Amino acid sequence: MKLNELTAHELLDLIKTKKETAASIFSAVKRAIDALDKKINAYAHISEKPIESTDSSKENPIPIAIKDNICIKDYLTTCSSHILEGFKPPYNATVVNKLLDSGALITGHANMDEFAFGSSTETSFFGPTRNPWNLECVPGGSSGGSAAAVAANEAIWALGSDTGGSIRQPASFCGVVGLKPTYGRVSRYGLIAFASSLDQIGPLTKDVEDSALLLNLISGHDEMDSTSANLSVPDYAKALTGDIRNLKIGIPKEYFIEGIDPEVKTNIMEAIEVLKKKGAQFKEISLPHTEYAVATYYILATAEASSNLARFDGVEYGLRCHPKEKRRTPIIDMYEETRRQGFGQEAKRRIMLGTYSLSSGYYDAYYLRAQKVRTLIKNDFDEAFKEFDAILTPTSPTTAFKIGEKASDPLSMYLSDIYTISANLAGIPALSLPCGFSKDGLPIGLQVMAKPFDEEMIFRVAHTYEQNTDWHKKKVTL
Amino acid sequence: MISKKDVQYISHLSRIYTDDHEAEALAKNLEGILTYIEKLKKLDIKNVKPTSHVLPLKNVFRDDILKESLGQKNATKIAVKSEKGSFKVPQVIE
Amino acid sequence: MKQYETVIGLEVHLQLSTQTKIFCGCSTEFGKDPNSQTCPICLGLPGTLPVLNKKVLESAIKIGLALNCKINSLVKFDRKNYYYPDLPKAYQISQYDFPIAHTGYLNVKTGDETKKLGITRAHMEEDAGKLIHDPAIKSSLVDYNRTGTPLVEIVSEPDMRSPQEAYDYLTTLKLHMQYLDVSDCDMEKGSLRCDANVSIREEGQTKLGTKAELKNLNSFKAVKSALEFEVARQIKLAESGERIVQETRLWDESKQITISMRSKEEAHDYRYFPEPDLVPFMVEKEDIKNVRTTLPESPSKKQDRFIKNYKLSTYDVDVLVQDRKISDFFEECVKEYNQPKKICNWIIGPLLQEINSNEKGISNDRLSGINLVAPTAKTFTDLIIKVEDGTISNLVGKSVLTSMLDRGKTSAEIIKEQNLAQVSDEGALEEIVATVIAENSKIVEQIKSGKESAIGFLVGQSMKKTQGKANPKKIGEMIKRRILND
Known part of the structure; x- marks a missing residue:
């Protein structure tokens, strides 16, 4: 097996025993990028040399792809949008500092849906990323570049961001492990905000152990982020005990209704059997407000986004355009033309939807109402976790769809996040891991959720499943 | 429910120029999404408190202590246009 | 002619004299090179997040208490969304429905009476940057040094009935704020800024008239002058049966008039919503008690x-x-x-x-x-x-x-x-006294004839000759003795 096909924990063993060097591992990854990325387009920006810190501990010299919405000092950070053309932030995101301190070698910025608006990575200004399992299919999104890079071995592991499923859904579509940590577990400082109250950075990895290791590197309280939890962080590697005896796991009935691909359903049922054999107890539960999650999300997320993205106006940095003819005043014309040319269709749609729901006279009917429904959705989970240790669901109702298939129908695209959005609204951790393949050879994802700050529970369940199956060992052939 | 005129209003509010054709298309798009969102009206939310933050965090402060600034040179390095250490923009007052 | 009543309310922005900005560690010092006191946070760069300066909340509570306000136990911040080049995030972090303080008053001495003028609310927010308009290059230049300077906005009730009352309110407010040591309150430096809402109504009416919002009031005097001009303008309009329109008007200091900004104004729809990047703040009774004990x-x-x-x-x-x-x-x-x-x-x-x-x-x-x-x-x-x-x-x-x-x-x-000690020694003063008597024979005659008050003149002359060093009391005694005992 080539070096770039190994997991981080395997590579760290090789480095520790001096069988391999960081340089040779990086070269292997770089060769894969050079060979494959024209086809996959997993990267928005590829760094010729590793981005690294000169005075780091060098303990974890693992090549990592970082989603294009996480700031790297003096390196192009563009959210895969035209409007951030040429933007090089003068600072590092907290997670980037943590990674660099640990010796990480950053390979570049992974492609994404523009500003993380999407579930297919088709809306990137740099063109769509392709699913390594089937180049005709989308990799999911919005962290599609991060997921595809890991699946195609163009990175050992990657960081994504998840606002409504943007780590887990692409992980599911690309057959890798993706974790959205509890809101507040990982600092958002330096993550270019989509929806501040929902966004969270998380790992995309080849297996559960790597997920735990990468979470160890990026978690923890950050005084630069007021919403970061001031709690100690456990060693997640210690959660991988393989013991799930007597754990109570809930299966929400609302996740198995119309719209779910029968193949997906079958695979999830089989996964439940695997876990039952290892001693977990399953019971059907109800999360009664599930059907309202997508609507709630699209109000809250777009409202916050409309405000978060207002700063991209051509005044300070990035793109600046002027219309050919004068419409209003020079400055307003500059704003309106910069944003007209700088944002893609989906970004415009979401900014306008969000602006509409916050505008005079509509706040109570939309934003405030959605915040209240959010409370109901959160209460559903609080209730469930009083009795259950974890909740198991499919990650997505379908496997990867074809490029272009949903591009013209925003609503059907939004509904592909139907199983992932609730975790963001409730702030709870959730992980997707491979649990099989469709007959077309496309990966299927299993989602494990737990109560806030109990990522250990998720790792325990997911790791046990992984140890008793070998889906994660199946490699892409390209 | 959402008219072309509404779209033109929010289009200007959000400083995104849209021509007639675009405004019409957007109105249709947004109409579809807003219709879907209507389902929230089915719920009784009278006695429900809104959630702005999922974590029960409170009182997060910093002390009034100076930190290093970027300085004029580094700050304006990112500028689309700059002059005399300032960010240069089209005339604001005509 | 009808009698009109003037109704004035003031909105005062106070820059707090903290060392650092409200949400980042940059200095708030005035008058530095453009953009030299900026960082990714106050430049509003993507990905950055605000963290509240503790001293800002403390100062705001002080201000609330000094203005006899109720302090909200739950304090949160909201975003006010609008586009202007001096506002780098295109939203201002402010407070909308839960301001730090509300419903207070200030006792103001005005003329012979003391009036209790209502305070509607006081809230915290961040200041914007500074724009310099340069018509020569058809451009504007933006300096973000001021961006993020902590502000407390104090909104009064429309309780003032004359420009003089508004002036007295403003100077009294300034005095109270200076006592609290929360702000320099220097209108020239912009650390105290004031907008005025003014309307008129016929005497006896209780409904408020249509107001004008006056801006660009850069001194205490300007506030008064602008209000006086505006009241006269509105009365003139009303007298001639014209309609007063609700608008923002700018005070033109050189012409001493207010000018309508109507044509330049954009529709305001600020789309306030709770700032998701800041968590709520609970002000406990204990906190308020502690601040109260530190109030001067x-x-x-x-x-x-x-x-x-x-x-x-x-x-x-x-x-x-x-x-x-x-x-x-x-x-x-x-x-x-x-x-x-x-x-x-x-x-x-x-x-x-x-x-x-x-x-x-x-x-x-x-x-x-x-x-x-x-x-x-x-x-x-x-x-x-x-x-x-x-x-x-x-x-x-x-x-x-x-x-x-x-x-x-x-x-x-x-x-x-400088050898300035007073000379009281008679020996040293003898010569001076002799000279002065010799030079002023007419005065001496007057004194002799009973006009003792004229001695003062001679004392003055003696003081002059000694550059004020002579002890005047001593000199007086000596002159009196010399003339009357002669």
Whole structure:
């Protein structure tokens, strides 16, 4: 097996025993990028040399792809949008500092849906990323570049961001492990905000152990982020005990209704059997407000986004355009033309939807109402976790769809996040891991959720499943 | 429910120029999404408190202590246009 | 002609004198090179997040308490969304429905009465940057140094009934804020800014008339002048049966008129919503109690106490209390030398004259004036004592004070240096007295014929000849003796 096909924990063993060097591992990854990325387009920006810190501990010299919405000092950070053309932030995101301190070698910025608006990575200004399992299919999104890079071995592991499923859904579509940590577990400082109250950075990895290791590197309280939890962080590697005896796991009935691909359903049922054999107890539960999650999300997320993205106006940095003819005043014309040319269709749609729901006279009917429904959705989970240790669901109702298939129908695209959005609204951790393949050879994802700050529970369940199956060992052939 | 005129209003509010054709298309798009969102009206939310933050965090402060600034040179390095250490923009007052 | 009533409410923005900005660690210092005091956070760069400066909340609570407001136990921030190049995030972090303080009042002396003027609310927010318009290059330049400077906006009720009342409210508010030591309150530097809402209505009406919002009021005087102009303008419109429109008007200082901004105005739809990047703040009763104990004595309380304890006139106390540092200085001096009236006279006379005099090169700002020259209570009272015990004359005392303030030396040093000690020795004064008598024979005759008051003139002449060093009392005695005993 080539070096770039190994997991981080395997590579760290090789480095520790001096069988391999960081340089040779990086070269292997770089060769894969050079060979494959024209086809996959997993990267928005590829760094010729590793981005690294000169005075780091060098303990974890693992090549990592970082989603294009996480700031790297003096390196192009563009959210895969035209409007951030040429933007090089003068600072590092907290997670980037943590990674660099640990010796990480950053390979570049992974492609994404523009500003993380999407579930297919088709809306990137740099063109769509392709699913390594089937180049005709989308990799999911919005962290599609991060997921595809890991699946195609163009990175050992990657960081994504998840606002409504943007780590887990692409992980599911690309057959890798993706974790959205509890809101507040990982600092958002330096993550270019989509929806501040929902966004969270998380790992995309080849297996559960790597997920735990990468979470160890990026978690923890950050005084630069007021919403970061001031709690100690456990060693997640210690959660991988393989013991799930007597754990109570809930299966929400609302996740198995119309719209779910029968193949997906079958695979999830089989996964439940695997876990039952290892001693977990399953019971059907109800999360009664599930059907309202997508609507709630699209109000809250777009409202916050409309405000978060207002700063991209051509005044300070990035793109600046002027219309050919004068419409209003020079400055307003500059704003309106910069944003007209700088944002893609989906970004415009979401900014306008969000602006509409916050505008005079509509706040109570939309934003405030959605915040209240959010409370109901959160209460559903609080209730469930009083009795259950974890909740198991499919990650997505379908496997990867074809490029272009949903591009013209925003609503059907939004509904592909139907199983992932609730975790963001409730702030709870959730992980997707491979649990099989469709007959077309496309990966299927299993989602494990737990109560806030109990990522250990998720790792325990997911790791046990992984140890008793070998889906994660199946490699892409390209 | 959402008219072309509404779209033109929010289009200007959000400083995104849209021509007639675009405004019409957007109105249709947004109409579809807003219709879907209507389902929230089915719920009784009278006695429900809104959630702005999922974590029960409170009182997060910093002390009034100076930190290093970027300085004029580094700050304006990112500028689309700059002059005399300032960010240069089209005339604001005509 | 109908009688009209004027209705005025003021919105005051106070820049807090914290060391760092409200949401980042950049300095708030005024007058630095453009953009030299900026960081990714106050530049609003993507990915950055705000963290509240604790001192801002503390100062805001102080302000709320000093304005007799109720303090909200739950405090949160909201985003106010609008586009302007001096607002880098295209939203201002402000407070919408849960301001730190609300429903208070300020007692304001205006004319012969004291009016209780209502405070609607006070809230925290971040300041915007500065725009310089350069028509020559058809561009504007943006400086983000001021961006993120902490502000407290104080909104009054429409309780003022004349421009003079508005002026008195504003100066009283400034005084209270200076006492709290939360802001420089310098309108020239923009650390205190004021917008005014003004309308008129027919006497007896209770409904508010259509208001104009006045902006660009850059001095206390401008506030009054602009309001006077605007009230007259509105009355003229009403008299001629024209409609008053709700609008923003700019004060033109050079032309002394207000100008409509209507044509340039955009529709406002600020789309307020809770700031998701900041968590709520709980202000506990205990916190409020703690802040209350640190509140300095209010100017009005101090006034009453000074009148009672030091037996000073209302006028004297008014002057002393106009400046917290001056009034504190007064009390320190009294501790050194228990002669309140004498100290008061020296402060509100020679000392304030010196501090207020620009020619001396001392800042016009009394606070920094006293900082600059820094007479201590000890050196200042030493000077007064030297005048009282006759070491120097009153006149020389004033010039010694000038030197003290200019050069920072003690009175003893200056007296010695310049040989200014008062001469009381008869031997030394003999010759002067003889000369003066010889030169003013007419006056001497008058005195001899019983007009003793004319002695004063001769004393004055003697003082002149000794550059004020002679002890006038002694000189008087000597002249009297010489002429009348002759």
